[in-house]
Amino acid sequence: MRNSTLKSRFEDKFIPEPNSGCWIWTGAVWNTTGHVPRGKIVVGRKVQRLAYRVAYELYVGKIAKGLSVCHKCDNPICVNPSHLFLGTSADNMRDKVRKGRAKAGSGYNGKPRSDQITYNQGEANGRSQLTNNQAKLILTSSLPVSKLSEKYGVSRRVINSIKSRRSWKLLSSGDQTCDTRFALI
Known part of the structure; x- marks a missing residue:
């Protein structure tokens, strides 16, 4: 496996899920406290990268500096490039709010802001x-x-x-x- 390419190693680490179309990452994950697990893969010499970013670069193209790779499917371990899109951090937060996944009553940085979209609160919040x-x-x-x-x-x-x-x-x-x-x- 030492001589295998990044793409072949990558393709050995996901399973297509037929109902959602997600490619479920089965390789290593980052699971930081308070966050959902996200797939990771070693690129080059011991450099760990988020699997969905690698998926985007392998199948779609380069990611411009300052852009995030966002999920249309809201499944953080999905690496299907057709479920991924580029956006700014603000775009990603607006997407999160629009889909009802935002923490109730908080701003993007955890503090209330008057200039942002209203968050779902109480039991209407998807994480309640x-x-x-x-x-x-x-x-x-x-x-x-x-x-x-x-x-x-x-x-x-x-x-x-x-x-x-x-x-x-x-x-x-x-x-x-x-x-x-x-x-x-």
């Missing part, structure tokens, strides 16, 4: 672990954080973020629309 009703119950509960964490199957950090109003800001503690019939507390 709780319903609006559950978040309201947590906000008004007097149970310890550890108990709430166990009951709702989320981390203590999530509970603390709700209680301190860093997340789920769309809720008001005086909101009486909370349906307690299905409460876990």
